[in-house]
Structure formats: structure tokens, C-alpha cells
Amino acid sequence: MAHRGIYPKGVARRDEILDRALELVGSKGYSNVSLRDIAERVGVRPAALLHYFDSKEELFTEILRRRDERDEISPSAASVPASREAYLQILRHNAEVPGIIALYSRLAVDAADPDHPAHSYFVARHEMLRQTANAFADGHDGVPLGMPLPIDVTTRIVVAVTDGLQLQWLIDPDVDMAATIDALLDVLVPSLRAPSPPEPPRHVGDD
Amino acid sequence: MAHRGIYPKGVARRDEILDRALELVGSKGYSNVSLRDIAERVGVRPAALLHYFDSKEELFTEILRRRDERDEISPSAASVPASREAYLQILRHNAEVPGIIALYSRLAVDAADPDHPAHSYFVARHEMLRQTANAFADGHDGVPLGMPLPIDVTTRIVVAVTDGLQLQWLIDPDVDMAATIDALLDVLVPSLRAPSPPEPPRHVGDD
DNA sequence: GTCTATACAGGGATAGAC
DNA sequence: GTCTATCCCTGTATAGAC
Numbered sequence: 001m002a003h004r005g006i007y008p009k010g011v012a013r014r015d016e017i018l019d020r021a022l023e024l025v026g027s028k029g030y031s032n033v034s035l036r037d038i039a040e041r042v043g044v045r046p047a048a049l050l051h052y053f054d055s056k057e058e059l060f061t062e063i064l065r066r067r068d069e070r071d072e073i074s075p076s077a078a079s080v081p082a083s084r085e086a087y088l089q090i091l092r093h094n095a096e097v098p099g100i101i102a103l104y105s106r107l108a109v110d111a112a113d114p115d116h117p118a119h120s121y122f123v124a125r126h127e128m129l130r131q132t133a134n135a136f137a138d139g140h141d142g143v144p145l146g147m148p149l150p151i152d153v154t155t156r157i158v159v160a161v162t163d164g165l166q167l168q169w170l171i172d173p174d175v176d177m178a179a180t181i182d183a184l185l186d187v188l189v190p191s192l193r194a195p196s197p198p199e200p201p202r203h204v205g206d207d
Numbered sequence: 208m209a210h211r212g213i214y215p216k217g218v219a220r221r222d223e224i225l226d227r228a229l230e231l232v233g234s235k236g237y238s239n240v241s242l243r244d245i246a247e248r249v250g251v252r253p254a255a256l257l258h259y260f261d262s263k264e265e266l267f268t269e270i271l272r273r274r275d276e277r278d279e280i281s282p283s284a285a286s287v288p289a290s291r292e293a294y295l296q297i298l299r300h301n302a303e304v305p306g307i308i309a310l311y312s313r314l315a316v317d318a319a320d321p322d323h324p325a326h327s328y329f330v331a332r333h334e335m336l337r338q339t340a341n342a343f344a345d346g347h348d349g350v351p352l353g354m355p356l357p358i359d360v361t362t363r364i365v366v367a368v369t370d371g372l373q374l375q376w377l378i379d380p381d382v383d384m385a386a387t388i389d390a391l392l393d394v395l396v397p398s399l400r401a402p403s404p405p406e407p408p409r410h411v412g413d414d
Numbered sequence: 415g416t417c418t419a420t421a422c423a424g425g426g427a428t429a430g431a432c
Numbered sequence: 433g434t435c436t437a438t439c440c441c442t443g444t445a446t447a448g449a450c
Contacts (some may be wrong), residue, residue, distance in 0.1 A: 010433085029320055034425065047427080048434050056426065105316045112309055112377035113236050122378050148394045156375070156382070157391055163374050164367025170319035171329050175363070184364055187355045187394060217415070241442060254444075255417050263443065 014052045017042055018063050026098030030060075030106045057110065058117040064104060065121060083136075084185055084192045088178045091162065095177060101166050108163060130155050145191040154188050221259045224249055225270050233305030237267075237313045264317065265324040271311060272328065290343070291392055291399045295385045298369065302384060308373045315370060337362050352398040361395050 020041040024033045035056055039046040053059040071090050094100050111118035133155040137145060147154055161184055162177070169175045186193055227248040231240045242263055246253040260266040278297050301307050318325040340362040344352065354361055368391060369384070376382045393400050 013433090031317065031320070035427090036425080044433095045435060047436080050427070051433060102316070102319055105319075108374045109309070109312045109316055109377070110238060112312075113238070119378065126375065126378075149390055153387060153390055156372075156387060157368055160371025160375060160387075161364055161367045162371065164369065164371035165363070167315045167370050168333065168363065168367060170316070171326065171333075180360060180363060180367075183356055183360055220416085242444085243442080251416090252418055254419085254446090257444065258416065 010052075015066075017049060017052060017059070018066060021059060022063050022097075022099055022103070024099075025060075025103050026100075030099070030102050055117070057107075060103060061107060061118040061121055063100075064107060064118070067100065068125070084182075084189075088182060091178050091181065095169070102170060105163070105166055105170060126159065129159055133158075140191070145189060147189055147191075149188060157188065158184070217259075222273075224256060224259060224266070225273060228266060229270050229304075229306055229310070231306075232267075232310050233307075237306070237309050262324070264314075267310060268314060268325040268328055270307075271314060271325070274307065275332070291389075291396075295389060298385050298388065302376065309377060312370070312373055312377060333366065336366055340365075347398070352396060354396055354398075356395060364395065365391070 017038065021033070021038045024037055024041060028037070035046045035049055038059075039049055042049070049059065053062065071093075094104075107116075107118040108122060110116050111122045113119065130152065134151060137151050149157070158181070162181060165175060165177045165180055169177055224245065228240070228245045231244055231248060235244070242253045242256055245266075246256055249256075256266065260269065278300075301311075314323075314325040315329060317323050318329045320326065337359065341358060344358050356364070365388070368388060372382060372384045372387055376384055
């Protein structure tokens, strides 16, 4: 059972802990998940978990970091993955991973404490999204794109609405996050509007 | 020392508990405030607090309810307090009450659990804001007001951006919540825009 | 109605043995 | 790396004093 050279046992264990933890958050809710629960699910003792993570809070922050790596929202000016459809796709996908939105939202609140492990995560995340949005605008020849608001303000608003809709969605899962953001983008970034080849359904004051 | 007829001792005590609790949230952060801390500050034993509230969670939910009563955001179609400037004013005021935004945000997340005391609070709150916004639109002769999006979608977005900006503000207090919402309202509810060019920038197109 | 005293189950975290 | 054992803190239920 030789482990793959670049995939030592410790890393596999660590990943397994993160997977089991997210599963539990999805089925029981963040507040009801204890280190003991996770340990039981993994098949070890609670103290063993703290060998891989400094604290429970850090453990959960790592779940978000790993998710972002998978989603690849990193600011590569080349492929510009910040396009409208990619953003909405990530949103829709998150809504299908039980617990991930609850986890993200909970940590977004706890991160207000500068000492919380998630604090630096959210600071870095917002800066990354800002740069991605700027790179996207630059990719369009720096044209204002017909946007009614400055790029920084627009980015801040889109991020805020996304987070806020997630809070609403947690309370009422009937809230259609993607459709709402879609409508907002129509207004804030009109040049991004979907081609909608056949027949344009709406026509707000386009450029 | 006769207490005012309509203000029995129990109510005063209850209010004091809520005040001390909010103070502690402001100075120590929600997560670091225990019932023992509050009890100590009030000068009683922890169990005494549970004479006024069913649980710690209910205690904190009551702080939000009391705030809303003071702010008077209730849907009185008469005065339509949902006007732009009134809304922004409440936002600015909240930013000056240490802890209230942290408390609101934290409960907004915990309220995802239908059994949490804050669940019904947030459901009712959103429905109330929806009705207030609708009443406001009706007050303007039912004219679409030149809004690029339907009233319900607009309301949902404004609530979401408010909540989302609060999350950003908790992490970075330099975020200007009011200014950002102000800019967004310019776009989503253009008829509300202040006659900016020459005249003073205040004066919303109120009733 | 208001409160104290007490007790309990469960939480995260730590120290040190293996 | 993983264990056991332990520590201190949490929310809160209960019983009873005033």
C-alpha cells in the first residue's frame, strides 16, 4: 500500500478530516458539530484532530480555502474566469453542497475578530476578487463598459449582494440567488449581458 | 422610590440586562460573551437571567427586536419612513452602536436553524421590508419609477447588499456602507436620486 | 416574581505517555 | 501521530429562599 510519492499519509488524513467535517456541517448545521462528532466520524479521538489543525476554527477555515482552490477563482488575467456565467455557475454549485454556504456565512461573521483564523482569509479573498474584477475590466480595453458605477464600487456591491443573498437563502431556500445576481449584473455591467441570440427579453437603457 | 406605574421593576431589570449584554458584545465580541459575563455586569447570578429570557439566544434576539421598535421601521403606509435618507440614516446610526451589527449578522446566520428564536424574527423582518417597499412604490402613484428591475427583486437586492456590506464592514471598518448603498440606489431607484447638480445633495424626493 | 446555590452534560484545548 | 487523562468554561435545569 505504498502511498503516491507526493501524497503522504498525513495529507490524505487531513483531507479526510475536512471532508467528514463538511459532511457533518451539511447534515447537522455548523453550530451542532463538535470536534468529538468529527473525530467519531473519522474514527479517531478528538485530540488527534488538533494534530492537523491548530483549532476547530482553523479546521473550518481550511475547508473554505480548499474549496477556493478547486473553484479556481484566482486572478489569472489570462483566462479571466470572472465572466458572468462562471460566477453564476459557482454560485449554483455552492447551493448544492450542503453546508458550504452555512459554513462560509458563519466564518464571515466570526472573522470580524482579527485574531480569528478566517480573518486573513476574508481580507485576502476580497482583495483577490477586486483584482480579478479589475483585470476583467482591463481585458475589455479599459473601456468603462457602460457601467453606471466605478469598477471598485461595483465589485464591492456584487460581493455584498452575493453574501447577503446567501443569508436570505439560508433562511428561505426558495430564494433564487443566481437569478437575482443575474438581474443585478444586467444593470451594473450591461455590456456583460448574455447574448441571448434569439430574442432579447428585456431592454433596459442599453448603451 | 415608587416606580412609574407603567414601568414595573421587572421590565426595568429586563431592559438593563439587554443594555449590559449589548455593551459587552460591543467591547468583547459576540462569541466571547457568556451568560456569566452578563450576569456579573448586571450584578446577579447567571440563572437569574433565564428568568427573563428562555435562553441566551432569545436574549440576544430581543435586543434586535427592541432596536427595531426604536428605529420604527414598521410598515406604516402613512409616513413611509422607507425613504432613501431615512434608510441611510438608520444605517449610519447602527454603525455607531458598537456590537449591534456584529449581533445582527451573527443572528442572521444562526437563524438558518428554524428552531432558533431569531428565525421568525428574520422571516418577519424581510416580509415587513418587502411590504414597506411596496407601499412606498404605491405611494408614488404605482408608477414604475423608472426602475430597471421589479420592485420585489430590487427590495431583495437592497436588503442583501445592506447585510453583505455589514459583513465587509465588520472585517474592514473603512468600508463606507451608506455611500455604497447610496450609489446603488441611484441606479436601482433613479427617481429617488437627489437633485444633485447645483442644489444641496440632501432632500430626497419625499412625500 | 426575583433570585441564589448547586449540579450536570458537553464544549475546546492541553500535557505527556506510547 | 495518536492516544489518555485532565482542565476549565459553557449554557441551563432544578430546588428552594425571600
